[in-house]
Amino acid sequence: MSATTTSSLLELRQVTKQFGATTVLQPTDLQVRRGEVVCVIGPSGSGKSTLLRCVNFIAPPSTGSIVFDGAEYTPPTDHRWVPALGLPEERRLTRLRSEIGMVFQQFNVFPHLTVRENVAIGCRKTCGLGRKEAAERALAELTKVGMAEKVDAYPEQLSGGQKQRVAIARALALDPKLMLFDEATSALDPELVNGILAIMRELAEAGMTMMVVTHEMRFAMEVADRVIFMDRGCIVEEGTPEQFKDPQHERTRTFLRSIN
Numbered sequence: 001m002s003a004t005t006t007s008s009l010l011e012l013r014q015v016t017k018q019f020g021a022t023t024v025l026q027p028t029d030l031q032v033r034r035g036e037v038v039c040v041i042g043p044s045g046s047g048k049s050t051l052l053r054c055v056n057f058i059a060p061p062s063t064g065s066i067v068f069d070g071a072e073y074t075p076p077t078d079h080r081w082v083p084a085l086g087l088p089e090e091r092r093l094t095r096l097r098s099e100i101g102m103v104f105q106q107f108n109v110f111p112h113l114t115v116r117e118n119v120a121i122g123c124r125k126t127c128g129l130g131r132k133e134a135a136e137r138a139l140a141e142l143t144k145v146g147m148a149e150k151v152d153a154y155p156e157q158l159s160g161g162q163k164q165r166v167a168i169a170r171a172l173a174l175d176p177k178l179m180l181f182d183e184a185t186s187a188l189d190p191e192l193v194n195g196i197l198a199i200m201r202e203l204a205e206a207g208m209t210m211m212v213v214t215h216e217m218r219f220a221m222e223v224a225d226r227v228i229f230m231d232r233g234c235i236v237e238e239g240t241p242e243q244f245k246d247p248q249h250e251r252t253r254t255f256l257r258s259i260n
């Protein structure tokens with residue numbers, strides 16, 4: 001292993017993703033240090049979600065590998081491979097996924113569970129907590145995101161912003177080492193966006209390692225340690241927010257102009 005590997009929590013090594021004959025992620029190398037906040041920007045369809053989904057193997061990379069917290073993960077090579085429970089490889093991936101929290105644009109909360117149950121269920125299934133401990137952990141996480149008073153509500157009684165708070169609490173309850181946010185504020189009414197961004201900012205300031213796909217350039221410029229611009233399945237440009245004030249690539253300039 002190279003010397004840089006040890007300081008990285010996450011490393012992508014020549015990761016690609018194909019769907020059929022189409023390559024949506026070109027060979028990609030990326031390292032994310034512990035505590036680093038990386039914001040990923042780029043046009044619709046450029047591969048941002050695919051990049052995040054390869055990191056936690058929701059969509060396994062087609063080729064290349066992921067090194068996370070010192071362990072390497074490679075795509076399944078056996079085409080008959082089925083994610084059957086009990087396979088050692090699948091057990092490793094289950095652990096990988098449990099160490100990486102993910103928050104989606106569309107909240108993904110369970111409609112038939114209360115707010116508290118939405119958070120507690122992961123603590124029981126993934127962390128093996130008992131019912132009471134899981135309920136306590138859930139309340140603690142929900143309190144941190146300002147949802148203590150809604151623990152018995154059902155998702156349909158919540159605003160989008162409140163649902164997203166539940167989704168964030170649910171991810172954090174598993175004590176992840178890395179948090180992935182995929183356009184977490186894109187489906188929210190404008191007046192609810194800042195509340196979610198404030199939670200994400202606090203998390204960043206508390207030292208969480210984060211990869212954040214976002215169109216919120218102000219958030220990216222203020223919170224990111226590093227910004228990545230993707231286009232057509234490639235990382236076209238990366239640098240500090242300061243460097244993104246004067247992008248090197250014409251495609252980056254065009255994109256930034258288009259969203260301002």
Ligand code: ADP
Nearest residue numbers: 019022024042043044045046047048049050051
């Ligand atoms: P972004 O998040 O930047 O909008 P995505 O990663 O969602 O982009 O998509 C990148 C490209 O991959 C798009 O052209 C999209 O249509 C394609 N794609 C994404 N998921 C699938 C899939 N499951 N099957 C086929 N094509 C897909």
Ligand code: MG
Nearest residue numbers: 048049050182
């Ligand atoms: Mg996307």
